[in-house]
Amino acid sequence: MLNKRGQWPWTRLRSIDLLWLLVLAALGALASTLPRHTPFEFVALGAMALLQIAELRFPFFQQRRGALAAIAIKLALAWLLVWETEGIESSYFLIFLLPVVSAASTLGLIGTLVTALAASVAYLSFLALVWDRYELAAGGQRELGIRVLFYFITGILLNYFVTESRLHAARYRTVAEDLAVANRELGEAQAQLRRSERLAALGQLSAGLAHELRNPLGAIRASAEMLGKTVSPENEIAREMSGLITREVDRTNALVTRFLEFARPLRLQRASHDLHEVLDRALGDVRRGLGDQANSVRIETAYSPQVVPFRFDAELLERVFYNLLHNGVQAMPAGGLLRLSTQARNGLVETEITDTGTGIPEENLESIFNPFFTTKPDGVGLGLAIVSKIVDDHGGRISVSSEVGRGTTFRVSLPVAGPDS
Secondary structure, eight states: OOOTTSOOTTSSOOHHHHHHHHHHHHHHHHHHTSSSOOHHHHHHHHHHHHHHHHHHHOGGGGSHHHHHHHHHHHHHHHHHHHHHTTGGGOGGGGGGHHHHHHHHHHTHHHHHHHHHHHHHHHHHTHHHHHTTTOOOOTTHHHHHHHHHHHHHHHHHHHHHHHHHHHHHHHHHHHHHHHHHHHHHHHHHHHHHHHHHHHHHHHHHHHHHHHHHHHHHHHHHHHHHHHHHHHSOTTOHHHHHHHHHHHHHHHHHHHHHHHHHHHHSOOOOOOEEEOHHHHHHHHHHHHHHTOGGGTTTEEEEEEOOTTOOOEEEOHHHHHHHHHHHHHHHHHTOTTOEEEEEEEEEETTEEEEEEEEOSSOOOGGGTTTTTSTTOOOSTTOOSOHHHHHHHHHHHTTOEEEEEEETTTEEEEEEEEESSOOOO
């Protein structure tokens, strides 16, 4: 049986192991000075020492079945040792504390009391072996009662301290987990704050730039249209250039419109909606646009029944989820799994969109929500920036986790009770 590191448990002795061996060796050395001693004393003490060390090393003894087996073996060894060393008058009567200590550490209060009772019965059983030859001296009953009660006292006290120690350890684990969650949420909040600041600054820049571009674009388009009307039909090159100018102006004007849309403050039209219906509409649009990927992309949904209708702008959020789902499909050119799930927790509705695509490099994770950041050859870099803006205006939070080659998960958290707008 190997430990978690793949090593044999007896490879290295720890300080506690050496301490056990030293104490029981000292006990054996003292026993050897007695006028009446038997070799079995050393065998029993050695077996007890090895069993005690094994309890701390083998996972089997950490289970209830293993703990019961160890306690039973210790009771048997203790009984044999006391039987070999004058029975009821043996100096080893305290050896019955070892199984009681093991029970207190692993079996709880009831198990500890049962083991203490078993140890008491085992020790007092030696009275039956000498009942016809000896008679208890004055105060003998009191002495036996004190010895037996010590088994119970030791077990109860140790079990109390073990229980308190485990409770403290559980509290520390809970605090550590809460701190880890708080640190993660703080990091996400700081990233969102930095993103919001960049969005605000770039939004103002985009608005000014877009307005400045609109007028010259209009003049260029009007000139191209007039050129197309005035040139002779035989001048094909001029007519072709006129059409090219008009198309490029329209494309640039559409881009300017997106700039303005990004920069313009949103006016949310909140109403009570079923989020799952909105997700299904966005998912339907994505399915219709799969094309050649229809057979290679598998889509799964896991909607929580605890998500009830709440107030939000359905049109804008449908756009958010369509964008995220569409990005997930684009990240899986060879196919894969696209999973959409929801859950309600702590006054929030969380929606997760997970793909098994190419993933996002770690150095790009914080930049993907920035305007004009894109890794697509024909991308503009405004899609996720607008998504983040819509979620922010709803009082929500969007986060992303990704691993290159394994996929990406976007998590959108929306408050159930948001302010009306």
